[in-house]
Amino acid sequence: MKNLKTKSVGIIHLGKREKSGSQILEKLKQYDFDVSEWDLIDSNDNLNGLDKVDAVIVNIGNAVFEYDSILDKIFDLELTVIINEALYSNKLIGNSRQSWERHLLHKVDSTFSVLPNITKTGFKKNKKIDLIENGIEQVWILAASIGGPEAIQAFLSEFKGDEKVLFIIIQHMDKEFIPMMQKQFSTSSNLKVEIPLSGMKVKGAQCLIHPVDEFLSFPKGAINLESMNEVYAYTPCIDECTRNLVNKIKNINIAIFSGMSSDGVRAAELVKEQGNKVITQTESSCVLSSIISGVKEKITIDFDGMPNEMAKYIIKTL
Numbered sequence: 001m002k003n004l005k006t007k008s009v010g011i012i013h014l015g016k017r018e019k020s021g022s023q024i025l026e027k028l029k030q031y032d033f034d035v036s037e038w039d040l041i042d043s044n045d046n047l048n049g050l051d052k053v054d055a056v057i058v059n060i061g062n063a064v065f066e067y068d069s070i071l072d073k074i075f076d077l078e079l080t081v082i083i084n085e086a087l088y089s090n091k092l093i094g095n096s097r098q099s100w101e102r103h104l105l106h107k108v109d110s111t112f113s114v115l116p117n118i119t120k121t122g123f124k125k126n127k128k129i130d131l132i133e134n135g136i137e138q139v140w141i142l143a144a145s146i147g148g149p150e151a152i153q154a155f156l157s158e159f160k161g162d163e164k165v166l167f168i169i170i171q172h173m174d175k176e177f178i179p180m181m182q183k184q185f186s187t188s189s190n191l192k193v194e195i196p197l198s199g200m201k202v203k204g205a206q207c208l209i210h211p212v213d214e215f216l217s218f219p220k221g222a223i224n225l226e227s228m229n230e231v232y233a234y235t236p237c238i239d240e241c242t243r244n245l246v247n248k249i250k251n252i253n254i255a256i257f258s259g260m261s262s263d264g265v266r267a268a269e270l271v272k273e274q275g276n277k278v279i280t281q282t283e284s285s286c287v288l289s290s291i292i293s294g295v296k297e298k299i300t301i302d303f304d305g306m307p308n309e310m311a312k313y314i315i316k317t318l
Contacts, residue, residue, distance in 0.1 A: 007033060007034050007054065008033070008034045008036070008052065008053040008054045008055075009028055009033045009034070009035050009036075009053060009054065009055050009056070009057065009108055010035075010036045010037070010038065010050055010053040010055070010056040010057070011024070011025055011028075011035060011036070011037045011038070011056070011057050011059065012037075012038045012040060012047070012050075012056060012057070012058045012059065012070075012074070013037070013038070013039045013040065013059050013061075014040055014058065014059060014060050014061065014063040014067050014070070015040070015041065015061055015062055015063035015064060015065070016061065016062065017039070017059070018059050018061040018084075018086035018087075018089075018090055019086070019090045020059070020084060020086050020089035020090045020092070020100075021057075021059035021061075021084060021086060023101070024057060024084065024101065024104055025037070027101050027105065028105075028108075031105070033108075036049060036052075036053060038050070040067070040070060041065070042065045043065050043066055043067060043069055043070055045070075047070070047073060047074070050074070050077060050079075051077055051079075053079060054079060054080065055079055055080035055081070055082065055108050055109075056074060056077075056079060056080070056081055056082070057082045057083075057084055057104070057108070058071070058074065058081065058082070058083050058084065059084045059086050060083060060084065060085055060086060060087075060146070061086040061087060061090075062087070068287060068288060071146075071260070071288060075260065075290070080107070080108065082104060082107045082108060083146055083260070084104070085146070085173075088173075088177050088180055088181075089177075091180060092176055100174055100176045100177075103174050103175075103176075104174075128247070128248060128249060128250045129218055129219075129221070129248065129249060129250065130250045130251075131166065131202060131218065131221060131249065133221060134166075134201065134202050134203055134204070134221040135164055135203055135204040136164055136165065136166045136202065136203065136204050137164040137165065137204070137318060138164070138165045138166070138251070138253065138314070138317070138318065139165070139166045139167075139168070139249055139251065139252045139253065140165060140166070140167050140168070140252075140253045140254065140255055140314065141167075141168050141169075141170055141241075141242055141245065141252065141253070141254040141255070141267070141271070142155070142167055142168065142169045142170070142171075142254075142255050142257065143170045143171075143238045143242070143254055143255070143256045143257065143259070143264045143267060143291070144169075144170075144171045144172070144256070144257035144258060144259050145171070145172040145234075145238075145258065145259025145260050145261060145263070145264075145288070145291065146172070146258060146259055146260050146287050146288050147257070147258030147259065147286055147287025147288060148171050148172070148257045148258050148259055149171065149181065149184060149185075150258075151257040151258050151281055151285075151286070151307045152169060152171070152185065152257055152307070153184060153185060153188050153189075154188075154306075154307040154308055155255070155257070155307040155308065155310055155311045156185060156188060156189035156191055156193075156207065156311070157188045157189060157308075157311075158308050158311035158312060158315065159189065159190055159191050159205070159311060159315070160190055161189075161190030161191055161192075161205050162204075162205055163191075163204065163205050163315065163318055164204040164205070164318060165204060165205070165314065165318060166202055166203075166204065166206050166207075166208070167191070167206070167207040167208070168207075168208050168210055168216070168245065169181075169185070169207060169208065169209045169210060170210045170236055170238050170241050170242065170267075171209070171210075171236075172234050172235065172236070172238070172259065172263070173212070173235070174212065174235060175211075175212040175213065175235070178195055178209055178211075178212070179195070181209055182194070182195055182209055185207065185209075189207065190205075191205050191206065191207045192205060192206045192207065193207045193209070194206065194207070194208055194209070195208075195209055195211075196208045196209070196210075196211065196216060196223045196225065197223065197225075198223060198224055198225050199222055199223065200222065200223045201221060201222050201223075202218055202221060202222070202223060208223075210236050210241055211225065211236065212235045212236050213227070213228055213235070213236075214226060214227060214228060215227075215228060215241065215244045216241075216244070216245065216248070217244075217248050218248065218249065228240075233263070234261065234263045237263060238263045238264040238267045238291075239263055239264065239265070239266040239267045239270075241267075242254065242264075242266075242267035242270055242271065243266075243267070243270055246270050246271065246274060251274075251276055252271060252274070252276060253271060253276045253277040253278070253279075254267060254268055254271045254276075254277075254278050254279075255278075255279045255280070255281075255310055255314075256268060256278070256279070256280045256281065256291055256292055256295055257280075257281045257286070257307065258281060258285075258286035258287045258288055258289065258292075259286075259288060259289075259290065259291040259292075260288045260290045260291070261290055261291065262290070262291070262294050263291070264291040264294070264295065265291065265294040265295050265298055268295040268298070268299060268301075269298055269299055272299045272300075277302045277303075278295065278299060278301050278302055279301060279302055279303040279304065279305075279310055279313060279314075280292045280295060280296070280301050280303075280304050280310075281304075281305070281306070281307055281310065282304050282305055282306055285306050285307070
């Protein structure tokens with residue numbers, strides 16, 4: 001048995017128990033964690049004893065009640081919080097499921113060495129490129145975390161598919177979920193939603209899903225994938241991916257959707273410092289609005305609205 005840093009783990013089931021939640025429960029028991037569980041069927045259920053654990057996994061599935069107040073209570077505690085978006089992880093099979101389990105265990109306890117040890121080297125400063133020759137008049141980062149996929153899906157549905165705009169989605173998720181995310185976004189969008197590959201030409205009316213463990217660059221208007229030189233707390237890290245893109249592309253803007261944590265606040269500042277636009281989803285429509293409230297404390301935003309209103313704002317500027 002390995003010497004684990006974290007011994008006590010809580011599992012919270014929001015609504016009915018999901019398959020992936022049960023799978024990770026068995027995996028934690030296999031490694032001899034001390035596991036406590038909470039089954040919450042409405043927002044008034046208590047979380048007595050949660051402050052006694054070192055880390056907590058929150059399984060979010062088809063909960064039929066508003067749970068944002070519960071999540072707020074959890075994030076107020078000083079412990080490691082891992083979100084399992086079960087509607088996606090339930091669908092993982094084979095190697096993808098095993099990889100997801102390893103990454104989740106690593107988040108619970110870093111002694112599970114599933115990520116490479118990489119030395120930080122920093123960003124190379126290159127000449128910024130203008131993608132106008134690729135038929136792209138505007139570039140927008142779409143940044144999101146919990147609740148983001150549904151919001152971005154509504155946002156993308158407003159576009160006809162002939163707009164001269166490039167979207168780059170930076171959505172907190174594990175690598176195994178990228179193909180599923182691409183399929184979800186493609187079903188409701190006329191834009192071409194793609195997983196970036198080296199050598200792929202970028203063009204207008206395109207939407208790229210940012211890789212989890214690689215940075216993007218666009219030499220001569222084609223995609224180049226660059227290995228990340230650090231392991232970040234969030235994958236992909238909105239702040240660091242935006243920092244990289246701001247250093248590579250002229251006139252890049254950012255739209256920030258539902259999400260937890262402060263990852264994304266610095267990203268908005270970086271875009272604003274370049275004199276470009278920052279727009280946000282209205283907080284009342286978010287599953288969690290931590291990123292957005294953090295952004296509004298730091299800078300003046302250019303527009304705030306529902307996801308479909310954010311899309312219409314961009315369309316008017318094209």
